[in-house]
Amino acid sequence: MKIRLAILGQGLVASHFEAGLERLKDGDMKPYGVPLANFPLPYRPEDLEIAVSYDVDNSKVGRSAYDVAMDLMGKEFPVPRGLKDIEVRRGIHMGSARGMPYSATGLEESRGLDAAVGALVDDWRSLGVDVVINVITTESGSAFGSADKLKEAVRSHAPNLTASHVYAYALAEYASARGGASFVNSIPTPLANDEGVIGLYREKGAVVLGDDGATGATPLTADILEHMAERNRKVEFVVQFNIGGNTDFLALTDPGRNSMKELTKSSIVDDILGYDAPHYIRPTGYLEPLGDRKFVAMHLSYLSFNNALDDVYVLARINDSPALAGILVDLARLAKISLDRGVRGTVYQVNAFYMKRPGPLGSQSISKIIAFEGLKKWLGSGS
Amino acid sequence: MKIRLAILGQGLVASHFEAGLERLKDGDMKPYGVPLANFPLPYRPEDLEIAVSYDVDNSKVGRSAYDVAMDLMGKEFPVPRGLKDIEVRRGIHMGSARGMPYSATGLEESRGLDAAVGALVDDWRSLGVDVVINVITTESGSAFGSADKLKEAVRSHAPNLTASHVYAYALAEYASARGGASFVNSIPTPLANDEGVIGLYREKGAVVLGDDGATGATPLTADILEHMAERNRKVEFVVQFNIGGNTDFLALTDPGRNSMKELTKSSIVDDILGYDAPHYIRPTGYLEPLGDRKFVAMHLSYLSFNNALDDVYVLARINDSPALAGILVDLARLAKISLDRGVRGTVYQVNAFYMKRPGPLGSQSISKIIAFEGLKKWLGSGS
Amino acid sequence: MKIRLAILGQGLVASHFEAGLERLKDGDMKPYGVPLANFPLPYRPEDLEIAVSYDVDNSKVGRSAYDVAMDLMGKEFPVPRGLKDIEVRRGIHMGSARGMPYSATGLEESRGLDAAVGALVDDWRSLGVDVVINVITTESGSAFGSADKLKEAVRSHAPNLTASHVYAYALAEYASARGGASFVNSIPTPLANDEGVIGLYREKGAVVLGDDGATGATPLTADILEHMAERNRKVEFVVQFNIGGNTDFLALTDPGRNSMKELTKSSIVDDILGYDAPHYIRPTGYLEPLGDRKFVAMHLSYLSFNNALDDVYVLARINDSPALAGILVDLARLAKISLDRGVRGTVYQVNAFYMKRPGPLGSQSISKIIAFEGLKKWLGSGS
Amino acid sequence: MKIRLAILGQGLVASHFEAGLERLKDGDMKPYGVPLANFPLPYRPEDLEIAVSYDVDNSKVGRSAYDVAMDLMGKEFPVPRGLKDIEVRRGIHMGSARGMPYSATGLEESRGLDAAVGALVDDWRSLGVDVVINVITTESGSAFGSADKLKEAVRSHAPNLTASHVYAYALAEYASARGGASFVNSIPTPLANDEGVIGLYREKGAVVLGDDGATGATPLTADILEHMAERNRKVEFVVQFNIGGNTDFLALTDPGRNSMKELTKSSIVDDILGYDAPHYIRPTGYLEPLGDRKFVAMHLSYLSFNNALDDVYVLARINDSPALAGILVDLARLAKISLDRGVRGTVYQVNAFYMKRPGPLGSQSISKIIAFEGLKKWLGSGS
Numbered sequence A, B, C, D: 001m002k003i004r005l006a007i008l009g010q011g012l013v014a015s016h017f018e019a020g021l022e023r024l025k026d027g028d029m030k031p032y033g034v035p036l037a038n039f040p041l042p043y044r045p046e047d048l049e050i051a052v053s054y055d056v057d058n059s060k061v062g063r064s065a066y067d068v069a070m071d072l073m074g075k076e077f078p079v080p081r082g083l084k085d086i087e088v089r090r091g092i093h094m095g096s097a098r099g100m101p102y103s104a105t106g107l108e109e110s111r112g113l114d115a116a117v118g119a120l121v122d123d124w125r126s127l128g129v130d131v132v133i134n135v136i137t138t139e140s141g142s143a144f145g146s147a148d149k150l151k152e153a154v155r156s157h158a159p160n161l162t163a164s165h166v167y168a169y170a171l172a173e174y175a176s177a178r179g180g181a182s183f184v185n186s187i188p189t190p191l192a193n194d195e196g197v198i199g200l201y202r203e204k205g206a207v208v209l210g211d212d213g214a215t216g217a218t219p220l221t222a223d224i225l226e227h228m229a230e231r232n233r234k235v236e237f238v239v240q241f242n243i244g245g246n247t248d249f250l251a252l253t254d255p256g257r258n259s260m261k262e263l264t265k266s267s268i269v270d271d272i273l274g275y276d277a278p279h280y281i282r283p284t285g286y287l288e289p290l291g292d293r294k295f296v297a298m299h300l301s302y303l304s305f306n307n308a309l310d311d312v313y314v315l316a317r318i319n320d321s322p323a324l325a326g327i328l329v330d331l332a333r334l335a336k337i338s339l340d341r342g343v344r345g346t347v348y349q350v351n352a353f354y355m356k357r358p359g360p361l362g363s364q365s366i367s368k369i370i371a372f373e374g375l376k377k378w379l380g381s382g383s
Helices: A012-025 A065-073 A081-085 A107-111 A113-127 A147-155 A163-178 A195-204 A217-230 A247-252 A255-273 A320-340 A348-354 A368-381 B012-025 B065-073 B081-085 B107-111 B113-127 B147-155 B163-178 B195-204 B217-230 B247-252 B255-273 B320-340 B348-354 B368-381 C012-025 C065-073 C081-085 C107-111 C113-127 C147-155 C163-178 C195-204 C217-230 C247-252 C255-273 C320-340 C348-354 C368-381 D012-025 D065-073 D081-085 D107-111 D113-127 D147-155 D163-178 D195-204 D217-230 D247-252 D255-273 D320-340 D348-354 D368-381
Strands: A003-008 A048-055 A088-090 A131-134 A181-185 A206-209 A234-244 A279-286 A293-303 A309-319 B003-008 B048-055 B088-090 B131-134 B181-185 B206-209 B234-244 B279-286 B293-303 B309-319 C003-008 C048-055 C088-090 C131-134 C181-185 C206-209 C234-244 C279-286 C293-303 C309-319 D003-008 D048-055 D088-090 D131-134 D181-185 D206-209 D234-244 D279-286 D293-303 D309-319
Touching: A003 A012, A003 A113, A003 A163, A003 A320, A012 A048, A012 A065, A012 A081, A012 A320, A048 A065, A048 A113, A048 A320, A065 A081, A107 A113, A113 A163, A131 A163, A131 A320, A147 A163, A147 A195, A163 A181, A163 A195, A163 A206, A181 A320, A195 A206, A206 A320, A206 A348, A217 A234, A217 A255, A217 A293, A217 A309, A217 A368, A217 B217, A217 B368, A234 A247, A234 A255, A234 C234, A234 C279, A247 A255, A247 A279, A255 A279, A279 C234, A279 C279, A293 C293, A309 A320, A309 C309, A309 D309, A320 A348, A348 A368, A368 B217, A368 B368, B003 B012, B003 B113, B003 B163, B003 B320, B012 B048, B012 B065, B012 B081, B012 B320, B048 B065, B048 B113, B048 B320, B065 B081, B107 B113, B113 B163, B131 B163, B131 B320, B147 B163, B147 B195, B163 B181, B163 B195, B163 B206, B181 B320, B195 B206, B206 B320, B206 B348, B217 B234, B217 B255, B217 B293, B217 B309, B217 B368, B234 B247, B234 B255, B234 D234, B234 D279, B247 B255, B247 B279, B255 B279, B279 D234, B279 D279, B293 D293, B309 B320, B309 C309, B309 D309, B320 B348, B348 B368, C003 C012, C003 C113, C003 C163, C003 C320, C012 C048, C012 C065, C012 C081, C012 C320, C048 C065, C048 C113, C048 C320, C065 C081, C107 C113, C113 C163, C131 C163, C131 C320, C147 C163, C147 C195, C163 C181, C163 C195, C163 C206, C181 C320, C195 C206, C206 C320, C206 C348, C217 C234, C217 C255, C217 C293, C217 C309, C217 C368, C217 D217, C217 D368, C234 C247, C234 C255, C247 C255, C247 C279, C255 C279, C309 C320, C320 C348, C348 C368, C368 D217, C368 D368, D003 D012, D003 D113, D003 D163, D003 D320, D012 D048, D012 D065, D012 D081, D012 D320, D048 D065, D048 D113, D048 D320, D065 D081, D107 D113, D113 D163, D131 D163, D131 D320, D147 D163, D147 D195, D163 D181, D163 D195, D163 D206, D181 D320, D195 D206, D206 D320, D206 D348, D217 D234, D217 D255, D217 D293, D217 D309, D217 D368, D234 D247, D234 D255, D247 D255, D247 D279, D255 D279, D309 D320, D320 D348, D348 D368
Parallel strands: A003 A048, A003 A131, A048 A088, A131 A181, A181 A206, A234 A279, B003 B048, B003 B131, B048 B088, B131 B181, B181 B206, B234 B279, C003 C048, C003 C131, C048 C088, C131 C181, C181 C206, C234 C279, D003 D048, D003 D131, D048 D088, D131 D181, D181 D206, D234 D279
Antiparallel strands: A234 A293, A293 A309, A309 B309, B234 B293, B293 B309, C234 C293, C293 C309, C309 D309, D234 D293, D293 D309
16 A cells, blocks of 8 residues: 655755655665654555655746755765656745745745645645645744634635645645545644644544654753653753754744744753753754754753762754654654544644654653653554 | 661762762752652652661771761762761672772671671671662672572682672671561672572572662663664764773773673663664773763764764763762662562662663663653552 | 052953952962963062952942952852952943843943043042953944044044943043053953054053953864864864853843854954855853853864865863953053053054954954964063 | 875875875865965975885785775775876785784795895885885884994894884985985884984985874864963863774774874873873774774863863864875975985974974974974975
8 A cells, every 4th residue: 555645845855755765665775764664554664655746946846856856965865766757846835935045936826825725635636645744944833723713814815824824724625525634744833733723634534743843953852851850860951052054944044933943942841851941942053064964062961969060962963854854754654544543633642752842732742762652552552 | 667778888979878868858958860759659768877888998997987978079069967977897808999099908808708797797687777788899790690609609708709799698698587688789790680699689588789870871872872773773883981080980990890891881782772783882091180070972873864874972071979879869769669569589670770780680771761661660560 | 560450340250350369369379371370571460459340230339349259259269358458439331231130320320421531530540550451241332443533422422432432531531641551451342443442542652452352262263273274174164152141141142242242253264264164153142050151062074185074073161251350360461561661552462362353453363372472472572 | 396105005094195196186176184285385296196005915915006995995085097007015014914904914024124125125216216105004113212223123133123114224225325215104103203213314314204193183182282271271181082993993902002102192281281181192992883084082171260160072073094194295295395405314393293293202292383383484494
């Protein structure tokens, strides 16, 4: 059984995801970075098929994923020729790419929003899409709170609608017509944390996993904090800087988008330690030559027994996009498995391990090692 | 209900342990660094009482724990006057402190080994000791394999007997006479990993927890490796250096003692990752001005999805002795609780979290976060 | 021969400076952190005397330097009783402390600017002040460009006048009346880099050293860049973060003040390497529990021979205020020595080593090791 | 004017040196990592020509430098086809490669030592060699002290002769016959620090530069220590670890060879600071997957003004062989220039910048930034 995917946002993450899947199918590499690669799931990584990709960057629309990937990462990574079969179609904009250094046009600008949603649903129906994966650039957006408010916003083409909301809405329409479909949200826009989206998905028979894929420094920080918490050490402060040179860091130089990330990252301190240790955790800057390999610096001090003060420092150079692409191999499969199991809405046990801000709203951030135990239990339980 | 303790080795760890307990009783500080401080156990940290302490350093024997602690840490940490009531008596040597820069004499040298064992048993009986805690300097020693071989070694005063073995043997004799007692081994000498000691303890009705208290860098490395393993990242190599200026690092400049530590530290890689990633993990050197605050440097590289190579670096300055003293507050209580619950021999669930080389022999090193879940389950189960 | 000092800004730097001088005179410690401590200068560190101190924080004005220092650093450092003799008088405000979390009032608010300047001049005359040292909190300010414009601004109480400009103007008046005096500017406001101030000082017979005392991470970065430059390595990028918990980092959360620092810090890259390697160097944040011991993280990558790519990381915890206080011991003496030697205006050879942005305007940032050679040459030359 | 070179030891350093020179001539890259690349010297990097190479590894002798380089670094670096013209001939062994994991045979084993020396001299004469460059694996060896003792050792084929001594002796013979030649010693064996070699070279009209090429961590440590010394900071301790996966680190697991390095590295502390701050500086271990990109971790703490304690940490991943190859481009030229200028013996001003243990014996280690100033002065002086 295959799983058919539509990709939203043909950037570096999509390119690594698509290239990696091809290389896996070619037997050219092992599935490192895919947490459940060796776990017996009903679908294998090789069962994932990319049906279509969407973007709003006019220099990408109409080309193949191969051509785009060659531009973005062809110097550092091999790009399999299989990507020539993936077409990049025009997607939804809603101003989400505002301020980015490229010219962007959305499907809704020429046709109107209703027709644009209809076109997506038609695409997915004709291509037999099972799961839609959202990896567009971080946008500024907030929750709607109820399905009715979300529907009304789409009806009226409201200014606070983001591209992600429109895509998520289209997926619900598609699921309703087809009898189920799934959405994976790996960016910070609250979807799995929005009672509006969750409510709509329960009603229409869809699954959403999200929000904000947990890669890089935040999960490592979470596990290190859990390490401290278990020993009842008193964390005096936590500092964590991030700087990178990819499009996402460029997008985060915009204060509105940056605050989306900061919120996500900071909640882990209180959630894991049980007290709000003073912290400064945020994406800090953009420096082009760092490329996709971001630099992370962390420092924390804590009190040990007898009030002895210890210092810990963590430094890392981490390839941002491959890390996210790797967990998408699981998320795409878990999104389909959840639907197969009859889930409607979202699955906390999946989100808790894979997401920085696990939905539904009000869920606690827990250490990833603990969350992984919970995920394995959920998988084993068969329900 | 109180728990009465005998301490073996009146060094920095013992000093921090004793000083910290006094400060806790005085309400002078919080129990940071005590993992189960806020967990409802039948005994509180304040229920621990130091009945007596032993050492072989002639400059310590006959003085009070207060005087010794003032010398060792009086400049950096407060030393409560309550330590004046703890007498440092002469303990067992067996050559374990050979090569250390102080003059050492063991009880067995003047009286013979049999009488020395008898004297310890008499001491503990008259003082009502419940738990004996071994924090002597790292010695070179190996397992006996069967209770008979261990007994025979004591009978014949065999050259491969270490101070720890003699103390552990004395505890078994005491437990047999009194109806149960416990031994906590926080140094690398294999006791909880020796079928000889375990067998003897089952026979005599005693509990041993060990071996090698897990503090500092190794548990953190274990949790970071678990973090990688869960994401199916391929660890290319692990480097970890340690250097400190306390007596234990000085002792480890002796190759025989150093190899004891290296063994313990290295096994975590294979156990947690499931493959033997190339590694160089060892205590590396002694430098006096670092004092008890050791310096740890770690570096690992791994392959992420699409074979992207990431680098992680961890640096730390860690107070060695307070870290160990903090977990002794739990171990002393868990040693008594185990006995109360009817355990004879050892308890893997306790050792797995608190020890670098958890007994019994053949047990796997697992990440500490996972081990902590197992410990809580064992505590909750009431058995 | 003594040197009589007036201190502007009774904060942590002033407190360390005053306390350290007292401890030196008491023989209680060695002059570590004073670059020229062992160099034969005509004045010894012990020849420095604090005549008076100024501040605008209403909770400090009227108290003794001892009381203020006890509040600011009494828990971590000894405060000699000699500081009881230093009175904190009300100084100039001009809005420079706007936004800081304390109530501030300037001398000029009650008396008018003219009278305030006159009061300072009178103070200094009656106290026999030789050198005025500016260590007020970082303010937002820019150069005037000509002596006439600066004079006119004071005459008209112009809104772009800062506290530092007024103090510097008062010093010129005082020098003119008394026959010479010196000003040390260790904050970023351009004084030694302002042709206005330099011109005025030449006219009035005064010396100014500045701007922005070079301590902490920037000089170390400069020397590491020089290390790369000499080996003709191609620096691909430089990242440097700084975060601290003292008043100066709090002040830098204000964008106007922050841009003052960023300018200073970034110019070193181009100046030393000879090309503008991509860099992100700036004070990044405020986190109270870090206190005066800021955390610095640096990362740079460079191409070596055969285009091999190397990575270097530097981390540090640095006491900000003592570092600055230490070089003030030299600067106070060099300011007087410069005047003794007949200098009017500023001295590049002194500024090049001690300042982040060495005056006069247009001077190059050079590595500190090279600058130190130049300084020693200037000292030896006797001119 | 060309400079003709003979290379001793066809390992990674030789391969990078040869490949880099070809790429420079092809205009394929810039001379990064060559300190004097942009300095007007009488010879350009492109004037260097490799005439011949020597090794004792039986799997290398008789092949081309191209074939050897492809094996050693072909996966990570381009290997120009020009290296096919460089023949690897059998060189001197003298047991210097003992314990290394390859089969080694020396020219002297079949022919006797005298004939082997004669064969080298003949080679060099027929090829018109100007400079011989020693980059063989670190061997265990010590100084002879006088030219007579060295000559006698060669005459009697003494057991304490190393391969480097024999090569250096052959160069002296060649220089005597030809009227001058130069030797660059980039390994720790004391040649430029041996009065025996220096005396012989003065007598025979030759130049030797050495010993132990200064690359990687030690020069950076030297410059950081100079940074501290200039500020009169009191360094409390210095820790520096090195671990790598190339042949040289493997060789250093042999205690005899390791002590050669430790000596070199440690002397910088006392020389630069003026006092012997406690330090632990040594190559620590071998771990194959690190390859030629060694990992360096450094930590130092110092007292600043008012006895404030600061901590600095430096981490690096450094390509060992390209770093050395880059400075050989200068050393080969400076060896010829020295000869042209009439130098006989050695040149401290050159050694001081390029060598870890600059000859002649008794010379001080100084910071590299200071040494570079001295080098430029020597170059400019024309003598």
